[in-house]
Amino acid sequence: MALLQISEPGQTPNPHQRRVAVGIDLGTTHSLVASVRHGVAECLPDAQGRVILPSVVRYLAGGGRQIGHDAQAAQASDPENTIASVKRFMGRSLKDVQGAAKLPYRFVDHAGMLGIETVVGEKSPVEVSAEILATLRYRAEDTFSDDLYGAVVTVPAYFDDAQRQATKDAAKLAGLNVLRLINEPTAAAIAYGLDNASEGVYAVYDLGGGTFDISILRLTRGVFEVIATGGDSALGGDDYDHALADWVLAQTGRTVMDATDKTALKVAARRCKEALSDAASARFEAMLGDGALTLELTVAQFEACTASLTARTLVAVRRALRDAQLDVAEVQGVVMVGGSTRMPQVQQAVAKLFGKAPLNNLNPDEVVALGAAISANQLAGNSTNGELLLLDVIPLSLGLETMGGLVERIVPRNQTIPTAMAQDFTTFKDGQTALAVHVVQGERDLVADCRSLARFELRGIPPMAAGAARIRVTFTVDADGLLNVSALEQISGVHAQIDVKPSYGLADEQIARMLQESFTTAEADMQARAVVEARVDAERMLLATHSALEADGDLLDESERAAIDQRMVAVLQVMGTEDASLIEATTKLLAQGTEAFAALRMNRGIQQALAGKNIETV
């Protein structure tokens, strides 16, 4: 406690101070930010009282930008520079995007992730997403008149490593401290499960604007265990719009002329689809370049032209159930998430498959953000009531390319994360001194049918006969579902490692350039921001050390304790300066100085877990 007396006014880290943590649902069509206030999770509204932010960014000539409702309003008049549904392009190259030709954008093809040419130059989907995230960050900061401690950002459960990494990069670019990426259905299950004190096996059917997820979870006393997950990261409400628009064009024999027509058609399809959720028939109305297009159509017609899309979701549901080794009868409830589940044909199809009416008592637009907020609150250490533990799985198998373009699976899908799995490989030729490692993700047997995540080389293997080397390749997947791969030749000890930055591999310079050009720093000075961030980090580290000492200080002897105290004082002393690198360096020293202590605490935690069991069973 003596430590606190040393700190200067205004800089006292108070361990009981609430840290502002938010959950962000970065959606295909719209995004939301939520936070736990007074013990209740709620979505934060903008100045006009709207909680939904359309995920649309418009770039203006001269460098300005519109984000959200204003951008959405300009979609028809300025389609090329108004980027909607950017989530579909995250971590994707042009060939991965289905129906790209139907979109009004000027795509630039790159090996890893595509770019979009706008009036202010080429923009990466990461940058566009960062604009949306930064807007939500400002909204939260305005609401609380405080800096954010951190955020939980949701991703579709079925996102692969490239898409997750791109999302995390976007959050970093928006100046967010990412506490965790969590899967959208898991977030929904948290919001639903805690609200209803549910126990047992639940399915979450999440049909959003551009993605479909199915997750099967087991809920037991605050533990959310994902048993299996599946889905399609390129199937959502947008596809229902496209299918409807295509059908209307075919019926009327009309054609689209240009980007403006494409957008007008898409907007009309969406409006018509939404009308058909409440009415038996609706009018499709679009103003095209060569005149008005109108057609009266019924729910039955809409259902017929989109039936194959709904069927695709059911295939994924059945597969997830098989992976979970569960029968539909064992599922206690089906939680519906995502605006697209409002379509009656989707509700009916799900009810028929599970043999019970789906659960609709939460707002399907908000439930993901609310669950993320609860998780963020917990991770930030604010939660006082009960423990919450998420045990999630990896959605897609991870493997390596072997001879003949075949995939050797290392981590099977639906493996609980974090996980580390290794496999031994050997050389193919006599005297081979290098080994190319090609990391892929997917369920197919051929490399060509899977997603390529990264390539690296293990060099300097001493020349040996073919088959003599023993190369152990280890895949480590963290709790965010992000992959790290390392290779070690076990006889010589030669080592190579890679954080699997997807092939688009945003290099540090690129991130720096984006930051320089970006929104968040247009007015704010980079240096000031660096200082603020360094201080936030320093504060975080001080708080962590402080609470660790409070809990387990008895593990240290006097000299060990004194050494840590000294480093804490050093951090407190530099926190008031304007020197970001000094604050960072001093914080790092404190982190290093507490590593051994952290190890001791972890051992104690495990022992306690075991001791707890003994008491229960005695």
Added chain:
Amino acid sequence: MNLQSTDFELFELPEQFGQDRAVIDARWKDLQRQAHPDKFVAQGGAAQRLAMQWSVRINEAYARLKDPLKRAAYLCELHGAPIQAENNTAMPAAFLMQQMQWREALEEAAEGAQLEALGDEVAQARRAALEQCQQLLDQAHNYPGAAQQVRALMFIERFSRDVHDRLDRIADHG
């Protein structure tokens, strides 16, 4: 207790094949409650790395303990009778004959009902082999004998997967 402890030590379970799945599940969650990296988000990189190591280790042990085949293989290895499936493919002639009959039945099965019947037969064979495994491991303590059973079970399991893949394809297109 450290990262090198055996799965059984880590989960505080008797070192034997016979286990109560509900106990394994409960211990897994207890341990993860303590060690999951999410518990250490606010505590700096070192604590995070350690938590990650523990959490990975606990998941590894859980994956091995909850799956009877993996659990049996692990017990054989702990007792000096490694499975070495790739170097040790010698199987009794009768077993190989049955495998061939199954493969033929799979080739010829044209509809779901036949596949289901085949699947049931395989599941039954699997149960019998696991019972024998339990006897060899927990009563006879015959680990080389159990290792032989495990290798047979690996064949059965692979075949069972093939049957289910076929059923999946029928279900997805039906």
